[in-house]
Amino acid sequence: MLRAITLAILVTLPSLAQAEPLKRVRIGATPGPHAQILEAVRPIAARNGLDLQIIEFSDYVIPNEALSAGEIEANSFQNQPFLDNQRADRGYKIVGVGLTVNFPLGIYSKRHKSFDAVPNGGTVAIQNDPTNGGRSLLLLQDKGVIKLKAGTGFKPTVADIVENPRKLRFIEVDAAQTPRALEDVDAAAVNTNYATPAGLKPSDALLKEEPKGPYVNMLAVREADKDQPWVKTLVESYRTPETKAFVEKTFGGAVLTSW
Numbered sequence: 001m002l003r004a005i006t007l008a009i010l011v012t013l014p015s016l017a018q019a020e021p022l023k024r025v026r027i028g029a030t031p032g033p034h035a036q037i038l039e040a041v042r043p044i045a046a047r048n049g050l051d052l053q054i055i056e057f058s059d060y061v062i063p064n065e066a067l068s069a070g071e072i073e074a075n076s077f078q079n080q081p082f083l084d085n086q087r088a089d090r091g092y093k094i095v096g097v098g099l100t101v102n103f104p105l106g107i108y109s110k111r112h113k114s115f116d117a118v119p120n121g122g123t124v125a126i127q128n129d130p131t132n133g134g135r136s137l138l139l140l141q142d143k144g145v146i147k148l149k150a151g152t153g154f155k156p157t158v159a160d161i162v163e164n165p166r167k168l169r170f171i172e173v174d175a176a177q178t179p180r181a182l183e184d185v186d187a188a189a190v191n192t193n194y195a196t197p198a199g200l201k202p203s204d205a206l207l208k209e210e211p212k213g214p215y216v217n218m219l220a221v222r223e224a225d226k227d228q229p230w231v232k233t234l235v236e237s238y239r240t241p242e243t244k245a246f247v248e249k250t251f252g253g254a255v256l257t258s259w
Contacts, residue, residue, distance in 0.1 A: 022051035023230050027219075028063040028075035030176075031056050032197040033255050034217070037101065037238075038076060040246040045237040050230060059176050060129060067222060068092045074234060076100060077193070079215045081154045082131040095226050096218040098235035099258040101247060103192030103217070105132075105139055106205025110182045115145070115206040120166045122186035128172035130155040136189035137161070139209050154214065192254055202254040216258045 025045070029035040035056050042052045055072055057063045063075040064086050078086075086092055112118055126136040134155040140146045147163035148156045158170045173181050178190045179198035192202055202208065209215075219238060221231055237243075239259045247257050 022046060022049055023233075024051045024053060025074060025230060025234060026053045026055055026072040027234075028055050028057050028066055028072045028077070030060070030063070030077045030193050031058065032193045033101070033103065033251060034077050034193055036250065037243065037247060037255075041238050041240075041243055044240055044242055045234065048233050048237050050233055050237065052234075059174065060132070064090070064092055064094060064220075067094055067220065070222075073225065074219055074221045074231075076219050076238075077217065078220065079131070079217050081135075081214055082129070083218075083220060085129075085131050085155065093223040094220050095223050096220050097226055097231050098219045098239060100217045100219060100238060101258060102215060102256045103254070104202065104256070105135055105189060105191060105209040105215075106195060106200075106202055107136070107139065107187050107189050107207040108179075108182060108195065108200055108205055109187040111186055112206070115143070115187065118166070118168070118186045121169065122166070123169045123171055123184075125171045125173050125178055125181035125185045125188035126158075127175040127178060127189065127191070129175060130157065132175050132189075132191060133157065133172060135209075135215065139189065139207060142210075143207050145207075196251075196254065 027038060029038055035054055038052065038054045045052045063077050066072045067075050080096060083094060083096060087094065107115065127133045137148060137156045141148050146161050149160040149162050152160045171185060175191055176194055178188045179194055179200060181188045187206060190200060195202065219235060225231060244257045247255050
């Protein structure tokens with residue numbers, strides 16, 4: 001009888017362990033590389049006890065709205081200057097908890113083979129949000145195309161341009177629409193996570209940002225959750241050698257890991 005009870009315990013204990021449910025974490029991301037990387041992270045997170053449910057958002061506004069409202073637990077799409085701007089403008093109590101990847105910004109054209117070929121008075125589309133639009137203007141300044149007013153920080157606007165020798169005209173559109181804008185303008189600044197799904201190759205960019213500064217993306221959660229054990233597990237599951245190898249193999253240098 002004792003032997004039978006012992007065998008029953010040995011059989012039952014693993015069954016109980018296997019029945020332990022995974023912790024559900026709904027995580028928002030923009031389509032393209034951010035979502036693709038999370039798909040690679042999903043099985044790693046599952047081994048660590050998390051059930052990642054990836055929800056795609058087509059713009060840069062809704063992922064933080066959804067997170068703030070409790071409709072998701074985390075998101076992966078933004079950098080610190082963008083989050084700072086969202087916190088200031090919308091009062092979100094959202095914080096970054098772990099750096100992820102960097103997407104060097106590029107300026108593309110369907111009409112010209114080099115930026116020097118863009119004519120005087122040509123049109124350039126940039127993003128209409130302060131962080132990404134400002135980032136594009138800083139790229140153009142870094143390449144000597146324009147000069148910005150001193151002290152504008154990471155969020156300059158078109159109004160801060162003090163020198164524009166080629167009299168370029170800037171058209172502001174939603175970041176997700178910049179690839180489509182290429183049909184109507186001489187050039188457009190496009191974030192890599194929108195360029196890749198649109199069939200644009202970062203190697204074809206006329207001008208490309210150096211992988212520097214504060215533009216590394218991050219995982220973000222609500223302030224109230226930042227010390228929860230699952231947050232640490234999520235960050236550790238993302239920042240693994242497996243994820244790094246996936247990024248390097250899949251994107252060929254267009255996406256850079258931060259670890």
